[in-house]
């Protein structure tokens with residue numbers, strides 16, 4: 001158990017108050033608190049072919065140019081946004097990614113990259129340091145054979161490990177490993193843990209597969225009830241020396257919630273965070289499909305400040321809690337706030353029911 005019950009309850013109360021404070025502040029002053037975290041989905045090009053890749057759900061003819069995204073970053077600085085991170089696709093497929101992050105750094109924003117690590121050699125590490133990047137997350141989906149099979153490339157494991165080791169030499173403020181747990185790597189949980197401890201990794205972010213892109217047929221990938229219970233029990237027993245962080249697509253975890261989550265669950269979409277898509281469409285997170293239901297505006301047509309201020313209404317009024325038949329009557333609704341919008345696409349948002 002990583003938190004005593006009362007400590008968790010205090011934190012949960014604080015999180016609820018925080019959410020209410022943000023929403024009330026908006027209502028009173030009519031001005032939305034700025035997003036503290038922006039994720040830029042910078043490209044859908046990728047050097048790998050992950051079997052569960054959700055990013056394949058759309059393709060684009062056009063990507064925002066360096067100048068276009070830098071203009072948005074200047075607006076974010078004026079809004080006092082704290083962090084600007086990139087994901088994809090593979091961010092390093094864009095030759096200008098470090099130039100853009102260096103610009104964000106010069107504007108006082110903290111910066112981050114989610115990457116498969118393939119292109120991070122020694123010269124690249126030097127450039128990363130020079131660009132002032134604060135946080136890097138490397139994906140690792142299993143031991144060598146499993147990772148390479150999942151990622152469709154025989155060198156991908158070795159390159160990811162090498163990237164981790166090179167990056168450890170430059171003392172980044174945050175260096176983490178991310179694993180998407182599916183039926184195909186579930187049996188290696190313990191072995192991945194051993195490997196990460198051996199490599200002296202400090203933070204391990206665990207998510208489960210979302211029903212999008214190549215993982216749309218979720219049954220092939222998504223853990224069943226007993227595997228999900230095993231995953232949570234595993235996290236409970238192994239939260240040291242690795243810090244295991246549970247991704248936002250795993251909302252309220254029923255009896256495991258207080259035992260394994262470090263902070264009470266709060267999906268940040270529309271409350272403290274959002275995503276700028278490949279061609280400038282703004283939505284909650286990169287996993288949300290780029291369709292009208294999720295699009296709140298486009299940074300080439302409107303300022304990000306206006307999109308943030310006037311968009312994201314459904315997230316801020318807890319729409320699902322009052323519309324969804326199951327959530328409406330659920331006793332735990334104020335602990336999960338309806339869960340993850342993307343998991344909802346495959347009707348797998350209710351972990352409480354699942355386990």
Ligand SMILES: C[S@@+](CC[C@H](N)C(=O)[O-])C[C@H]1O[C@@H](n2cnc3c(N)ncnc32)[C@H](O)[C@@H]1O
Pocket residue numbers: 046050052053054055087088089090091114115116137138139140178179180207208209210211212213215
């Ligand atoms: C979309 S990738 C983009 C960044 C980079 N190419 C990488 O591999 O880390 C970011 C993370 O999302 C995970 N991911 C991809 N498809 C997913 C899905 N359908 N459900 C959950 N996570 C997924 C990947 O395994 C990876 O850890």
